[in-house]
Amino acid sequence: MEWERITGGLCAVKGVRAYGIKEGNNGLALIEGRGKAVGMFTTNKIKAAPVRFTKSQLEAGEGIISAIIANSGCANSFTGENGMRNAEKMAELASSSLGVDKKEVAVASTGPIGRQMDMELIERQLGEVVKRLTSDEMGSMTAAKAIMTTDTFHKERAIRIGADDKERVIIGGIAKGSGMIFPHLCLSSATMLSFIYTDASLDDETLKRCLEDAVDNSFNMVVVDGDMSTNDMVLLVSTGGGGEISEGEFKNGLNFVCKELAKLIATDGEGATKLIEVRAKGAASVEDAREIAKAIVRSPLVKSAVFGERIDLTCGRIIATIGSYTTSGDVDPDSISISIKGEGQRAVLVAKKGKFVDLSGATRDIMKGKEIFIDVDMGMGEREATAWGCDLSYDYVKINAG
Amino acid sequence: MEWERITGGLCAVKGVRAYGIKEGNNGLALIEGRGKAVGMFTTNKIKAAPVRFTKSQLEAGEGIISAIIANSGCANSFTGENGMRNAEKMAELASSSLGVDKKEVAVASTGPIGRQMDMELIERQLGEVVKRLTSDEMGSMTAAKAIMTTDTFHKERAIRIGADDKERVIIGGIAKGSGMIFPHLCLSSATMLSFIYTDASLDDETLKRCLEDAVDNSFNMVVVDGDMSTNDMVLLVSTGGGGEISEGEFKNGLNFVCKELAKLIATDGEGATKLIEVRAKGAASVEDAREIAKAIVRSPLVKSAVFGERIDLTCGRIIATIGSYTTSGDVDPDSISISIKGEGQRAVLVAKKGKFVDLSGATRDIMKGKEIFIDVDMGMGEREATAWGCDLSYDYVKINAG
Numbered sequence: 001m002e003w004e005r006i007t008g009g010l011c012a013v014k015g016v017r018a019y020g021i022k023e024g025n026n027g028l029a030l031i032e033g034r035g036k037a038v039g040m041f042t043t044n045k046i047k048a049a050p051v052r053f054t055k056s057q058l059e060a061g062e063g064i065i066s067a068i069i070a071n072s073g074c075a076n077s078f079t080g081e082n083g084m085r086n087a088e089k090m091a092e093l094a095s096s097s098l099g100v101d102k103k104e105v106a107v108a109s110t111g112p113i114g115r116q117m118d119m120e121l122i123e124r125q126l127g128e129v130v131k132r133l134t135s136d137e138m139g140s141m142t143a144a145k146a147i148m149t150t151d152t153f154h155k156e157r158a159i160r161i162g163a164d165d166k167e168r169v170i171i172g173g174i175a176k177g178s179g180m181i182f183p184h185l186c187l188s189s190a191t192m193l194s195f196i197y198t199d200a201s202l203d204d205e206t207l208k209r210c211l212e213d214a215v216d217n218s219f220n221m222v223v224v225d226g227d228m229s230t231n232d233m234v235l236l237v238s239t240g241g242g243g244e245i246s247e248g249e250f251k252n253g254l255n256f257v258c259k260e261l262a263k264l265i266a267t268d269g270e271g272a273t274k275l276i277e278v279r280a281k282g283a284a285s286v287e288d289a290r291e292i293a294k295a296i297v298r299s300p301l302v303k304s305a306v307f308g309e310r311i312d313l314t315c316g317r318i319i320a321t322i323g324s325y326t327t328s329g330d331v332d333p334d335s336i337s338i339s340i341k342g343e344g345q346r347a348v349l350v351a352k353k354g355k356f357v358d359l360s361g362a363t364r365d366i367m368k369g370k371e372i373f374i375d376v377d378m379g380m381g382e383r384e385a386t387a388w389g390c391d392l393s394y395d396y397v398k399i400n401a402g
Numbered sequence: 403m404e405w406e407r408i409t410g411g412l413c414a415v416k417g418v419r420a421y422g423i424k425e426g427n428n429g430l431a432l433i434e435g436r437g438k439a440v441g442m443f444t445t446n447k448i449k450a451a452p453v454r455f456t457k458s459q460l461e462a463g464e465g466i467i468s469a470i471i472a473n474s475g476c477a478n479s480f481t482g483e484n485g486m487r488n489a490e491k492m493a494e495l496a497s498s499s500l501g502v503d504k505k506e507v508a509v510a511s512t513g514p515i516g517r518q519m520d521m522e523l524i525e526r527q528l529g530e531v532v533k534r535l536t537s538d539e540m541g542s543m544t545a546a547k548a549i550m551t552t553d554t555f556h557k558e559r560a561i562r563i564g565a566d567d568k569e570r571v572i573i574g575g576i577a578k579g580s581g582m583i584f585p586h587l588c589l590s591s592a593t594m595l596s597f598i599y600t601d602a603s604l605d606d607e608t609l610k611r612c613l614e615d616a617v618d619n620s621f622n623m624v625v626v627d628g629d630m631s632t633n634d635m636v637l638l639v640s641t642g643g644g645g646e647i648s649e650g651e652f653k654n655g656l657n658f659v660c661k662e663l664a665k666l667i668a669t670d671g672e673g674a675t676k677l678i679e680v681r682a683k684g685a686a687s688v689e690d691a692r693e694i695a696k697a698i699v700r701s702p703l704v705k706s707a708v709f710g711e712r713i714d715l716t717c718g719r720i721i722a723t724i725g726s727y728t729t730s731g732d733v734d735p736d737s738i739s740i741s742i743k744g745e746g747q748r749a750v751l752v753a754k755k756g757k758f759v760d761l762s763g764a765t766r767d768i769m770k771g772k773e774i775f776i777d778v779d780m781g782m783g784e785r786e787a788t789a790w791g792c793d794l795s796y797d798y799v800k801i802n803a804g
Contacts, residue, residue: 044722078756113722114718114753225701225702227722228722230725300702301627308804310803310804316479316514319448319480322447323446324447324630330447331447333480355482356517393799394800396706398796400710401709
């Protein structure tokens with residue numbers, strides 16, 4: 001089954017209304033749409049209050065979500081009992097303004113750690129947002145903008161799967177994330193936030209399997225800085241009412257949407273001038289492939305060399321990175337081949353079975369583009385994985401040195 | 403037993419001669435001194451030829467080393483069979499010019515990965531170095547300078563343990579390292595290089611135990627960028643002839659010398675403007691304490707905040723880092739306390755048992771100094787560990803973007 005990109009973000013799904021506002025660093029987004037929900041949350045041992053609150057909401061209730069309230073400007077993390085009360089209060093406020101069950105409200109936050117929420121601000125902003133809730137594409141766009149922190153653009157994607165009405169399914173989502181990006185989410189327990197809606201009618205277990213697979217291949221393969229947030233969260237809400245779809249077809253579609261959103265996060269990494277996509281293939285196991293690909297996009301030395309458009313420096317650093325991180329199995333340096341391709345350029349073979357190719361003729365042009373593709377063939381097996389990251393620029397330091 | 407810092411680096415040990423020269427990026431150091439040797443090598447799965455060669459030299463022979471030949475400007479890593487032949491050739495050249503057994507020569511290299519050695523250059527430089535070998539402090543200093551790459555100063559330390567001649571033991575060493583610093587060395591299997599000599603008469607097993615303990619508490623606790631080199635190596639050579647010393651006393655002295663050299667590497671981290679020392683205490687296990695301390699000094703967000711002298715941003719990022727990396731055991735956010743102290747300043751309590759202290763009155767002065775001490779009390783147990791790193795500056799990006 002084919003899919004087609006459509007506009008509208010999460011509002012592309014029928015019955016979903018949203019809106020968001022942002023005043024300075026403080027934003028508030030509200031999304032309304034009832035359906036079965038599954039979530040994945042940060043595995044950081046220190047979890048922000050909204051993460052703990054929303055996890056317990058999903059576990060305690062019927063797994064039904066009617067609304068998501070999410071703020072930027074304060075992470076509500078490392079805030080003790082008061083923080084938990086404020087997360088609950090956010091759910092209460094959303095519940096009463098929308099007339100939905102408090103048990104069916106999810107809460108998410110992003111921003112600096114260690115500060116208490118300004119609940120008066122949240123209440124005032126919520127009042128404005130509720131009045132403007134809309135099912136047109138402005139709803140999704142303003143919600144996506146409201147949860148931005150150091151993001152430079154808002155992130156949304158939607159697809160329509162299936163040709164005719166009978167099998168038509170929509171998946172639409174928004175995401176935010178720019179710094180402190182090294183999500184490692186799991187079902188039972190990611191500051192990237194992503195809220196995805198679909199009208200596919202699938203049971204909880206199928207939704208969980210599909211989300212876990214999609215997140216493992218997308219958000220969990222993005223590294224901006226290697227710092228894992230206490231607030232990462234991905235929620236998938238299925239409103240039902242869509243056409244018939246197989247688990248496999250839905251999984252493919254959800255994978256596409258999540259990968260697109262994940263790539264937008266990597267592209268918008270703090271200070272980033274280039275998106276780096278690394279495919280590690282020929283690995284003995286998927287775990288090895290994942291570790292190798294992530295280690296390369298995480299390496300400050302590789303990231304700096306890509307920023308400097310130095311193909312020669314990039315190669316050697318990739319080699320060191322491969323060896324440091326492989327989890328199981330051995331690495332045979334003599335079987336490693338590497339090629340690098342800049343956007344709109346031909347791929348350049350830089351290492352062939354353990355030997356560097358003479359790059360004295362290579363120019364900086366190869367790495368001039370906005371997207372750099374690194375392809376590593378371990379020559380050890382059949383497994384592969386792809387990771388996304390960005391270069392390390394002066395602006396990353398500037399942004400984070402405050 | 404007390405010890406005293408003395409001058410002379412590794413030439414402080416009687417019978418040790420050294421010299422080094424550097425021409426542009428290409429340096430060669432030669433150290434002569436016969437004794438029992440133990441070594442620790444990088445655990446990177448891709449090991450440079452000199453690492454594999456020197457490991458096999460120590461394993462095959464009687465564990466005796468008569469000379470160390472070390473070059474900078476070429477890592478001789480990812481260089482295939484030709485690389486191994488060149489590492490062996492370096493040992494042969496040192497062997498014939500000094501008239502020592504080839505089996506007793508250790509080889510080390512540091513520099514860019516993937517290039518073949520220029521053996522003509524090595525041969526010519528060796529000819530000059532051999533003529534100038536000396537046991538005075540110029541020997542140690544020139545050798546330490548010859549192995550520098552992006553280092554901005556040479557690194558050496560020596561101590562004398564014991565008051566009278568009968569119990570007098572000398573430990574002296576040199577080190578290099580500035581970038582690609584995330585050593586993880588082990589006995590059976592780090593591009594920091596360190597060569598340490600002592601006249602202590604201890605057996606192989608005792609030397610191994612002491613080196614492993616000292617490296618685990620020093621070089622293995624230094625993170626500049628989190629990139630592990632294919633070339634890291636620490637060699638300890640005991641020439642004998644010194645006074646009587648217990649294993650405990652020697653271990654303490656060796657720990658001191660290794661920690662001093664490790665701190666010099668962190669201080670000289672690429673682009674570094676500040677040394678960061680993190681002590682994680684109150685941990686449930688030493689492993690937890692090590693992981694937490696290293697995770698904090700590795701975090702690009704913490705490093706950038708320290709560069710920006712922003713105590714407020716530093717705190718929240720420390721929290722996220724603690725939660726991401728703890729290996730075993732749980733973390734209770736409400737039991738965490740953190741204090742930060744700048745060089746020459748009073749320590750400032752920034753978080754007390756799960757709550758941030760109001761820092762609105764805190765000024766940037768706290769973090770103005772060249773050394774920043776971060777003290778994290780997990781409130782979970784009695785174990786502790788200390789790690790060293792440096793801030794992330796514009797110059798790190800500049801140096802590594804080529």
